[in-house]
Amino acid sequence: MSLVVAGLSHHTSDLALRERLAFPEEAVPKALMELRRDIDGAGAVILSTCNRSEIYAHHEMDPKALLAALRAFLARWHGLPDARFASALYGLSGREAVGHLFRVASSLDSLVVGEGQILGQVHDAYQVAHAEQATDKVINALFQKAFSVAKKIRDQSNIGAGKVSISSVAVDLAVSIFMDLAGKTVMVIGSGEMGELTLRSLVSRGVGHVIVANRSLENARFLAAPNDGEAIALDTIDEHLHRADIVISSTAAPGILLHADHFQRALRRRNSEPMFVIDIAVPRDIDPAVNAIDNVYLYDLDDLQEVAGRNMEARRAEVDRCLLMVDDGAEQFVKWLDSLAAEPTIKSLSAGLHAIRERELAKTLDALPGADAKTRAEIEYLTKRIVNNILQQPMTQLKHEVHRDDSGSVLQLVKRLFGLKEST
Amino acid sequence: MQQLVAVPFWCATAAYLAGAYMAIRYMRAGEARLLVYGKRCAAAGNTLLLLVFVLRWMHWGLVPFTGIADSMNLFLIFSTGIVLMIQRDAAMRPLLSFYLPALAVLSIVGAGAGYRFLGDPPRELNGLLLIVHVGLVFLAMAHFFVASATSIVYAFQARRLKHHRTAGLLQRLPSLEQLDRTLFRLIQSGLPLFFVTLALGFAWEYVRPDHDPQWWLKPKILFSVLLVALFGMAFAIRRAGLLRGPKLAYLLFVGFTSLLLLWIALEAAGNAMSGPPGTLS
Numbered sequence: 169m170s171l172v173v174a175g176l177s178h179h180t181s182d183l184a185l186r187e188r189l190a191f192p193e194e195a196v197p198k199a200l201m202e203l204r205r206d207i208d209g210a211g212a213v214i215l216s217t218c219n220r221s222e223i224y225a226h227h228e229m230d231p232k233a234l235l236a237a238l239r240a241f242l243a244r245w246h247g248l249p250d251a252r253f254a255s256a257l258y259g260l261s262g263r264e265a266v267g268h269l270f271r272v273a274s275s276l277d278s279l280v281v282g283e284g285q286i287l288g289q290v291h292d293a294y295q296v297a298h299a300e301q302a303t304d305k306v307i308n309a310l311f312q313k314a315f316s317v318a319k320k321i322r323d324q325s326n327i328g329a330g331k332v333s334i335s336s337v338a339v340d341l342a343v344s345i346f347m348d349l350a351g352k353t354v355m356v357i358g359s360g361e362m363g364e365l366t367l368r369s370l371v372s373r374g375v376g377h378v379i380v381a382n383r384s385l386e387n388a389r390f391l392a393a394p395n396d397g398e399a400i401a402l403d404t405i406d407e408h409l410h411r412a413d414i415v416i417s418s419t420a421a422p423g424i425l426l427h428a429d430h431f432q433r434a435l436r437r438r439n440s441e442p443m444f445v446i447d448i449a450v451p452r453d454i455d456p457a458v459n460a461i462d463n464v465y466l467y468d469l470d471d472l473q474e475v476a477g478r479n480m481e482a483r484r485a486e487v488d489r490c491l492l493m494v495d496d497g498a499e500q501f502v503k504w505l506d507s508l509a510a511e512p513t514i515k516s517l518s519a520g521l522h523a524i525r526e527r528e529l530a531k532t533l534d535a536l537p538g539a540d541a542k543t544r545a546e547i548e549y550l551t552k553r554i555v556n557n558i559l560q561q562p563m564t565q566l567k568h569e570v571h572r573d574d575s576g577s578v579l580q581l582v583k584r585l586f587g588l589k590e591s592t
Numbered sequence: 593m594q595q596l597v598a599v600p601f602w603c604a605t606a607a608y609l610a611g612a613y614m615a616i617r618y619m620r621a622g623e624a625r626l627l628v629y630g631k632r633c634a635a636a637g638n639t640l641l642l643l644v645f646v647l648r649w650m651h652w653g654l655v656p657f658t659g660i661a662d663s664m665n666l667f668l669i670f671s672t673g674i675v676l677m678i679q680r681d682a683a684m685r686p687l688l689s690f691y692l693p694a695l696a697v698l699s700i701v702g703a704g705a706g707y708r709f710l711g712d713p714p715r716e717l718n719g720l721l722l723i724v725h726v727g728l729v730f731l732a733m734a735h736f737f738v739a740s741a742t743s744i745v746y747a748f749q750a751r752r753l754k755h756h757r758t759a760g761l762l763q764r765l766p767s768l769e770q771l772d773r774t775l776f777r778l779i780q781s782g783l784p785l786f787f788v789t790l791a792l793g794f795a796w797e798y799v800r801p802d803h804d805p806q807w808w809l810k811p812k813i814l815f816s817v818l819l820v821a822l823f824g825m826a827f828a829i830r831r832a833g834l835l836r837g838p839k840l841a842y843l844l845f846v847g848f849t850s851l852l853l854l855w856i857a858l859e860a861a862g863n864a865m866s867g868p869p870g871t872l873s
Contacts, residue, residue, distance in 0.1 A: 324623050329763050340763070344753060347769040439833025442768060463837040465753050475758050482759050 170231040171306060171505065173265040174238040174257060175215075175222030178279050181256035189246055189253060191216035196293075199245055200302040206244075207237045211304030213297040213311065215272070217289050219279050224269060226306040231261035266505075267498040269310065273318040275327065276490055282327040282483040287318050306508070310501065317497035324493070327486045330479030334362060335369040337476045338446050338467070342370065342414055345444050345465060352413040353377040357405065357425065359391050360418030362448045362469075367416060371395050379412060381405050383419075406430055410437035415445045417453040425453040431464050448472070503571060510566045513579050516588040518559055525551045597647050597710045600640040601661075605703040607637035608668075612696030615689040622764060627685050630692050631676065637699065638672040641665050648714060656714040657726040661706025666727075668698055670734035678738070678774060686764040687745060687774075694741045721796050728789035729816075735782030736823055739775055740848035743841035746771040750838040768837075775841070779827050786820050811858030815851055822847040 176189060191199050196214050203212050203223070211226040223242070227234050239257060243250040250257075260268050271277045273290045294311040297303050303311075322328055331340045346352055354375045356367050359382055367378065378397030381404075382388035388399035400408055402425075409415070409430055419425065431443065440463050447454040447468040459466035467475075529551050533544055562582070569578040582588070611633030618626040645665055648656040656662040675691045678684050717723050749765050752758065766774075793816075797807050807813065826844050829835045835843075 324625070326622050329622065330759060341753070341758065343767060344749070344758070344763070344765075345768050347767045347773070440836035441833075442837065459754065462839060467756065471756050475756065478759050 169226070169228055169306075169509070170234045170261055171224075171226045171265055171310065172231050172234050172238065172259060172261040173222055173224050173268055174235050174242070174259045175220060176253065176256040176258065177220035177222070177277070179277075180258060181253070185253060185256055186219070186221060188248060189221045189242065190218075191221060196296050197300050200297055200300045202245065203238075203241050204302055206241050207234070210234075211307035212302050213293050213307060215290060215293040217286065220272070222272075224265070224307065224310070226304055226310075235259035235261065263498055263502045266310065266313075266501050267494055269314050270317045270494045270497050271491075273314040274321045274490060274494060275318075276321075276487060276494065280332055281480075281487060282329075282332075284328055287315070287322075290314065290318075306505065309504065313497060313501045317494060320497075321490045321493050325486045325490050327483055327490050330475075330482055332476050332480045332483070334448070334469070334472045334476060335366045337472050337479070338366045338416075339369045339373055341465070341467060341475070342444050343373070345442055346413060348374075349376075350374045351376045353379060353411050354414040354416065355379040355381060355405075355408065355412035356391065357381045357402070357415065357417040357453065358419030358421075358449065359387055360420070360449065363416050363418030364391065366418075366446060366448065367391075367395070370414065370416075375414070379408060381408070406433070410434040413441070413443060415443065415454075416448065417446070418448045419453050421449070421453055422451065424455050426458070427455045428457045428461060431458050431461055435461065435463060446472070506570045507567045510570045510579065513582055513588065514563050514566055517562065517582065517586055520586055520588055521555050521559060522552075525555045597644050597651075598707070600643045600647070601707065601710060602703065604637040604640035604644070605699045607633045607640060608692075608696045608699035611637065612693040615692035618686075619689045624685075627688050630688055631679060631685075634672055634688075634692055634695060635676060637695075638669055638676070641669050641672075644710075645669065648710075652713045654714045654716055655723050657717060657723065657730075658715040659706070659709055659712065661702065661709045662714055663730070664698065664702030664706050666730045667734060667737070668695065668702060670731050671695060671698065671737050674734055674738045674778070683766050683770065684774065687742070687766065687771075690745045690748075691738070691741055694737075698737075718800070721792060725789050725792040725796060728785050728792070732782045732785035732789060733819075735778050735785065736819065736848055739778035739782065739823070740845045742771060742775045742778065743844040746775060747838045747841040747845065750841070754838075772836075775844075776827065776830060779823050783820070783823055783827060786816070786823075790816055790820065811855055815855035815858075818851055819848070822851065 176186065178186070181189075191214050193216075196216065199214055200212060203214075203225075204210055207225065207227055207229075209227060213224045215222045215224070223238050225234060225238060229237070239250050239254070239259070242248075242253070242257070268277070269290075273287055275281060275283050275286045278286050290311070294303070298308070331337045342349060342352075349370065352375050354367065354370050354377070356363050356378065359380075371378065378392060378395040379400060380388040380392040380397050381400045381402050382391070383402045385399055385401050388401070391397070392399045402419075405426070409426075410433070412434075415426075417425065431445075434443065435441075442463045442465065445454060445458060445464060445466040447466065450469060452468055454466060454468075456466070456468070458464055529548060532547065533539065536543075539547070566579070566582065572578065611630045614626045614630030614633060617623075618630065645656055645662075648662065657666060672695055675688070675695065679688050679691075717726060745765065746768065749768055749771060753768070765771075793813075797804075822844070826840060826847075830840055
C-alpha cells in the first residue's frame with residue numbers, strides 16, 4: 169500500500185515549466201478520470217495552482233511503481249517527454265508525502281509563507297476529486313487531517329498574522345483604526361500605480377466612498393469612474409480633506425503638498441475623528457510633521473515597507489513552531505495509516521472465530537429442540553459476548569503491533585496460529 | 593462561618609490569578625485558546641464570589657453590600673460581568689488580555705484587605721432605598737472601572753499605531769474606533785446609573801433622622817461628585833469633538849485612578865481615626 173505525491177513547485181521549477189504542467193480548473197475532472205483509468209483503483213487528488221502542480225495518490229502497488237505511473241501520466245497528459253520535467257519533478261512517499269501535504273495546506277511551503285489562499289485551493293482540489301469519486305478512504309482521511317492541521321496552525325500560531333505586501337499592510341492598518349471600512353471615505357491624491365493598487369485593496373474591503381484628486385480633472389474622473397467615485401481638482405483638496413477618513417497620496421509632485429495645518433483644519437471640521445494617511449509618493453507628498461498631530465496616523469512608503477518586512481520576519485520566526493505541529497499531525501496520520509495494515513488480519517480473525525461460534529451454536533440449538541425463542545436468543549447473545557471478549561485483547565494488541573518494525577512477522581504469526589487466509 | 597466562606601473566597605482569587613496568567617501568556621503567544629481559558633477562569637472566579645455573597649447573605653440575613661470584603665466582592669462581580677459581556681463579541685475578546693490582569697489586581701486587593709472581615713456580619717442597610725443605592729453605586733463604578741481599563745487599551749493601541757509598532761498584540765486588538773465606541777458605551781451606561789444612585793443617596797441623607805448637616809464633605813460624596821464630573825465632562829467633550837483620542841483616554845484613566853486612590857486614602861484615614869474597621873461604603 170502506497171501513499172505518494174508527485175509534482176513540481178516554485179521551489180523546483182520556473183514559471184514556464186509550471187505553466188506547461190498546470191491543470192486548468194475545467195480539465196481536472198477529466199484528468200482524474202484518465203488517471204484512474206491508467207492506474208486502476210487509485211485514490212487521487214490533483215492540486216494545481218500558479219505555484220505548484222501536484223498529484224496525491226494512494227494505491228496498493230509499491231511507492232516506486234506508483235510514482236513512475238504518475239510520472240508517465242503527467243508526460244502523457246501534457247504531451248511532454250518526461251525528460252523535459254524529470255529534474256523538476258519530486259516524488260515523495262509515506263510519511264514524507266503526508267508531511268508535504270500538511271506543509272502545503274498550512275502555507276509553510278508557499279512562496280509567501282503564511283498566505284491564506286493555499287488552504288482554499290487545497291480544499292477546492294479535494295472537493296473536485298471527491299465529487300468525481302476519485303478519492304478513497306486513505307485520501308479522504310489524509311486531506312481531512314491536512315485541513316485540521318492547517319486550521320490548528322492558523323489558530324495556534326502567528327503564521328498568518330500581519331500582511332506582507334504594501335497594499336495589504338495599508339488595508340490592515342486601516343482596519344486597526346476603523347471598525348468597518350464600509351462607511352468610510354477614501355481620498356486618493358495623484359494617480360500613481362501603488363496608489364491605485366492600495367485603493368483597489370480598500371475598495372475590495374468595502375470602503376463606502378472614493379474621492380480622487382488630480383491636477384487634471386479628466387485623469388481624476390478616469391480613476392474615479394470604476395469605483396463610482398468623485399473627482400476633484402488638486403487645488404481644492406483643502407475643501408474636501410475633512411471628508412476623508414483615509415488619504416492615499418501618490419503624486420509625482422517634487423515637494424510637499426499637504427502640511428500639518430491642512431490636517432489640523434480638517435480635524436477641526438470632522439470633530440477630531442481619526443484619519444489614516446498613507447503617503448506612498450517619492451518624494452513624499454505629506455509633511456512628516458503631520459504624524460505628530462493627535463488622531464492622525466501617517467505612514468509613508470518606508471514605514472509600510474518596514475511593517476511588511478517585520479511581518480515577514482515574524483512569520484518566518486513562527487515556521488519552526490508550525491513545523492513541529494506538522495510533524496505531530498503527520499505522526500498521528502502515519503500511525504493511523506499503519507494500523508490499516510492490521511485490518512485484514514483483524515477482519516479474518518474475527519470472521520474465523522464467529523464462523524466457529526455460529527457452527528457450534530447451530531449444533532447446540534439443534535440439540536435443544538424444546539428451547540423457546542427467548543432461550544435461543546439468550547444462548548446466541550452469550551456466544552457472541554464470549555467471542556467478542558476473546559477477540560478484544562488480540563485486536564487491540566494487533567493495532568499496536570503494526571507500529572513495530574517487525575509488524576509483518578507478528579501478523580504472519582497470528583495468521584499461522586489461527587489458520588487465517590489472506591484477505592483484504 | 594468564616595471558614596465556610598473562606599474556601600470559595602480564596603478559590604475565586606486563585607481563579608482570577610489564573611485568568612490573568614492566561615491573559616499575559618496570550619499577549620506573548622497569541623494563542624486564542626489561552627483567552628478562552630482565561631475567560632473561563634474569570635467566570636469561575638465570578639461564580640465563586642457570588643457564592644460568597646449568597647452564603648454571607650443566608651448566614652447573617654443581611655444583604656452583604658458594605659464592609660471592605662463585601663464591597664470589593666460586589667465591585668468585582670459587577671466588573672467581571674461587564675467584561676464577560678463585552679468579550680461575547682469575538683473581535684473584542686483580545687481585550688481580555690488587559691481586563692483579566694486588572695480584575696486579578698482588584699481580586700488581590702479585595703482578598704488582602706477583606707479576608708479578616710469574612711466572618712463579621714455585614715453592616716445593616718436601612719431599607720430598600722439604601723440597598724438599591726449601594727448596589728447601583730457599585731454597578732456604576734464597575735462601568736467606570738472597565739471604561740478606564742478600555743481607555744488604557746485605546747491609548748496603548750493609538751501609541752503603537754502612531755509609532756508604527758504594528759507587530760504582535762496590535763494585530764489582535766480591536767480597532768481604535770471599536771475601542772472608542774465601547775469606551776463611550778460604558779460611560780453612557782454608567783453615567784445615568786450614577787446620577788440615579790446619587791439622587792437616591794442624597795434623598796436618603798435628607799430623610800434619615802440623624803441627618804448630618806456636613807454630609808456632603810464626606811470622602812465618598814466628594815469622590816462620587818468628582819467622578820460624575822470627570823466622566824460627564826469626558827462624555828460631553830467627546831460628543832462635541834473638543835477632545836478625542838489618546839489624550840482623552842489618558843485623561844479618563846489617570847482621572848479615575850487618581851480619584852479611586854484618593855477615596856481609598858481618605859476612607860482609610862477616616863477609619864483609622866474613627867469608626868469600625870473594614871468599612872468602605
